[in-house]
Amino acid sequence: MPKITYQDNKGNSKTIDVENGLTVMEGAIQNDIPGIDADCGGSMACATCHVYVEEKWLDKLSKPEEAEIDMIDMAFEPKKNSRLSCQLIVSDELDGLKVTTPSQQS
Amino acid sequence: MKKTDAVIIGAGPVGLFAIHQLGLKGLKAIVIDNLDRAGGQCIELYPDKPIYDIPAVPECTGEELTKNLLEQIKPFNTEFIFNERVEEVRQDKDKWIVKTNKNNEFSTPNIIIAGGVGSFEPRKLSLKEIEKFEGKSLFYAVKNKEELKNKKISIFGGGDSALDWALELSNLSKITLIHRRDEFRGAPHTLSEIKKLENEGKISIKTPCQLESVEGNESIKSISVKFDDGKVEKINTDIILSFFGLVMKLGPIADWGLNMDKKTIEVNSQNFETNKKGIFAIGDICNYPGKLKLILSGFHEAALASVDCFKRARPDEKYRFEFTTASKTIQERLGKK
Numbered sequence A: 001m002p003k004i005t006y007q008d009n010k011g012n013s014k015t016i017d018v019e020n021g022l023t024v025m026e027g028a029i030q031n032d033i034p035g036i037d038a039d040c041g042g043s044m045a046c047a048t049c050h051v052y053v054e055e056k057w058l059d060k061l062s063k064p065e066e067a068e069i070d071m072i073d074m075a076f077e078p079k080k081n082s083r084l085s086c087q088l089i090v091s092d093e094l095d096g097l098k099v100t101t102p103s104q105q106s
Numbered sequence B: 001m002k003k004t005d006a007v008i009i010g011a012g013p014v015g016l017f018a019i020h021q022l023g024l025k026g027l028k029a030i031v032i033d034n035l036d037r038a039g040g041q042c043i044e045l046y047p048d049k050p051i052y053d054i055p056a057v058p059e060c061t062g063e064e065l066t067k068n069l070l071e072q073i074k075p076f077n078t079e080f081i082f083n084e085r086v087e088e089v090r091q092d093k094d095k096w097i098v099k100t101n102k103n104n105e106f107s108t109p110n111i112i113i114a115g116g117v118g119s120f121e122p123r124k125l126s127l128k129e130i131e132k133f134e135g136k137s138l139f140y141a142v143k144n145k146e147e148l149k150n151k152k153i154s155i156f157g158g159g160d161s162a163l164d165w166a167l168e169l170s171n172l173s174k175i176t177l178i179h180r181r182d183e184f185r186g187a188p189h190t191l192s193e194i195k196k197l198e199n200e201g202k203i204s205i206k207t208p209c210q211l212e213s214v215e216g217n218e219s220i221k222s223i224s225v226k227f228d229d230g231k232v233e234k235i236n237t238d239i240i241l242s243f244f245g246l247v248m249k250l251g252p253i254a255d256w257g258l259n260m261d262k263k264t265i266e267v268n269s270q271n272f273e274t275n276k277k278g279i280f281a282i283g284d285i286c287n288y289p290g291k292l293k294l295i296l297s298g299f300h301e302a303a304l305a306s307v308d309c310f311k312r313a314r315p316d317e318k319y320r321f322e323f324t325t326a327s328k329t330i331q332e333r334l335g336k337k
Helices: A024-030 A055-060 A066-074 B013-024 B062-072 B128-133 B160-169 B188-199 B251-255 B295-313 B328-333
Strands: A003-007 A013-017 A050-053 A082-084 A098-100 B006-009 B029-032 B079-081 B086-092 B095-100 B105-108 B110-113 B119-122 B152-156 B174-178 B203-206 B209-215 B222-227 B232-236 B239-242 B246-249 B264-266 B279-281
Touching: A003 A024, A050 A055, A066 A082, B006 B013, B006 B095, B006 B105, B013 B029, B013 B062, B013 B295, B013 B328, B086 B251, B095 B110, B110 B295, B128 B209, B152 B160, B152 B232, B160 B174, B160 B188, B174 B209, B188 B203, B209 B232, B279 B295
Parallel strands: A003 A098, B006 B029, B006 B110, B029 B079, B110 B279, B152 B174, B152 B239, B174 B203
Antiparallel strands: A003 A013, A050 A082, A050 A098, B086 B095, B095 B105, B119 B246, B209 B222, B222 B232
């Protein structure tokens, strides 16, 4: 199973095995990773599963849809490497992916 | 104090359908919602997005779904209380007293919490030092346009609200529109109007940048924005308007003594009652083994909860399961006979 590393804004990190096909958001919720709220449940409607993706992974991810980019505008302190973790689907290619959660989600 | 058979907290799709299910059983409900209209997430988060998994409705938007639900509950003439949030719930023998933030009180045997993920509030700017200006020179919504006359206004955001207010206020005041990306998201007509006003020097646009700091003691004097390339620019500002959408906050629900799991309320999946007799939770806010956060699941939960609401509201009457196709009583309640 691919390993996904979730790091909080203070640098504490946890690495979790996440099943292929789940989203990075679901991996966090199912494993009680703090820092990802996912209030809307993954419908790209709330921007509370916002993460910063480690730069080297950015090109390996599928490009964000317009709706995701719009939603990231609403996120807390968005940056160039911001993504909504509900839109990142885990696969073998993402084995080792590292995301950092912002200091808050809303 | 008003009495009612059930108080429904939240006027989203599931809250609306609960009115219907109670109404079929002859029960009256009062609905309280923090927003100014019905629809909840369907209206606030995805009014134009198609939904494909409402049974027998191949495709409809959040707005259409809300409209149809409101149509469906019309026969029950339900009282809606908008712009109020339920603050307190306390027991009064076998009844519950529900109190809102505007001190309205209701007495009821049944409370149905259909609160989604909590109440909607504007998403606030993250800068700590800015809080003290809130309501004085920092606003998350425009309540009184007159206050915004002949001012230097900095508007944050890249969506419809930011663009519409930039246009609207550009006649009255000096507007700076600030957004973290170069692209704005709005109706084509609005975007071309904005462009036109920028060319005429009536609106100043700053992108891609974000708020860095605020200067001023009693009121805001200026703000500094930081561009992506690291450059910082000071902008003389009297008023900040910020439009970053809405967030959902659970709010006082967490204090009512209900068994919670993170932000959800634990219920049994027979009647969706919480650990408190007569308090039910349905829709996204409830949690039980196998729970799916789908509108259709919320409808099912509303139907089952309404049966127990009947038993509590009419303890001397026997509950009879009836079909809408066959029951004269139900058809009368729907105004059909």
